Amino acid sequence: MMADAPQPQARSRDPIGVFDSGVGGLSVLQALRAELPDERFVYVADSGHAPYGERDDIHVVARSQAITRYLVVQHRIKALVVACNTATAAAILQLRQEFPDLPIVGIEPALKPAAAQSHTRRIGVLATRGTLNSEKFRVLLASLQDQADFVLQACDGLADAIEQNDAIKTEALCVYFTRASGPFGIEQNCVDTLVLGCTHYPFAADILRAQVGESVIFLEGGAPVARQTRRLLAARSWLATEHTLAPAVVFGTTGDPSKMQAAIARWLHEDCEVQSLNIE
Numbered sequence: 001m002m003a004d005a006p007q008p009q010a011r012s013r014d015p016i017g018v019f020d021s022g023v024g025g026l027s028v029l030q031a032l033r034a035e036l037p038d039e040r041f042v043y044v045a046d047s048g049h050a051p052y053g054e055r056d057d058i059h060v061v062a063r064s065q066a067i068t069r070y071l072v073v074q075h076r077i078k079a080l081v082v083a084c085n086t087a088t089a090a091a092i093l094q095l096r097q098e099f100p101d102l103p104i105v106g107i108e109p110a111l112k113p114a115a116a117q118s119h120t121r122r123i124g125v126l127a128t129r130g131t132l133n134s135e136k137f138r139v140l141l142a143s144l145q146d147q148a149d150f151v152l153q154a155c156d157g158l159a160d161a162i163e164q165n166d167a168i169k170t171e172a173l174c175v176y177f178t179r180a181s182g183p184f185g186i187e188q189n190c191v192d193t194l195v196l197g198c199t200h201y202p203f204a205a206d207i208l209r210a211q212v213g214e215s216v217i218f219l220e221g222g223a224p225v226a227r228q229t230r231r232l233l234a235a236r237s238w239l240a241t242e243h244t245l246a247p248a249v250v251f252g253t254t255g256d257p258s259k260m261q262a263a264i265a266r267w268l269h270e271d272c273e274v275q276s277l278n279i280e
């Protein structure tokens with residue numbers, strides 16, 4: 001006898017899986033929780049295998065697959081958010097192939113909104129080397145090439161410095177990479193819009209802001225990702241309909257849980273348990 005398909009209501013109580021190479025995806029988690037306050041989330045930081053941005057695709061695809069399998073099998077997630085531009089670019093096709101019934105939302109640098117908003121038509125893009133070198137990014141850029149000049153900057157080391165909470169290195173790299181992308185401002189030939197194309201970079205926004213000035217628009221992808229997640233769940237009637245007593249987010253890391261805990265306290269102002277994970 002064939003097993004009955006799960007009822008929509010049964011799935012509505014399951015959590016949403018979210019992962020990143022490390023703590024950067026917490027910037028996306030914030031947007032998800034704002035958009036979907038009744039949902040439960042399982043967040044995996046793959047800090048033990050980070051950074052992804054300067055590694056080859058084979059590594060990033062293998063890590064993304066291993067984490068997704070863990071989330072599906074151990075947590076029965078009803079949807080997956082790949083809260084990492086680098087992993088989205090390298091692995092989302094393979095993940096969709098392996099899990100055709102799982103709604104999967106990825107993140108990409110916000111080039112389209114930037115092209116729509118920029119007045120000078122000169123747009124800075126800060127991202128990892130992996131994202132900028134990817135085929136997915138090449139296609140996105142080509143589709144907008146006639147709308148603006150995009151100044152691309154691979155920020156080697158920046159996600160790692162943010163991950164390690166190394167303030168001196170983070171500041172030095174932000175200074176270096178913004179100088180390489182400028183001049184910034186609203187005058188002609190200046191970059192007036194800066195795309196933060198890695199989910200770690202919003203956590204360096206104040207430092208970047210000090211370099212480029214108040215007039216420059218910053219764009220990141222968390223809010224559109226959260227809205228797309230809502231749309232996909234609503235289409236299946238899988239949105240949570242009631243509050244549960246279970247914790248809103250279960251956090252885990254393949255790195256050092258105390259470092260992750262400190263990052264959550266620093267950026268989300270929350271004190272919570274972080275599980276140590278061994279995902280192979």
Ligand code: DGL
Binds near residue numbers: 021022083131
């Ligand atoms: N946070 C990731 C991204 O959005 C990558 C950081 C890294 O591991 O290099 O691209």
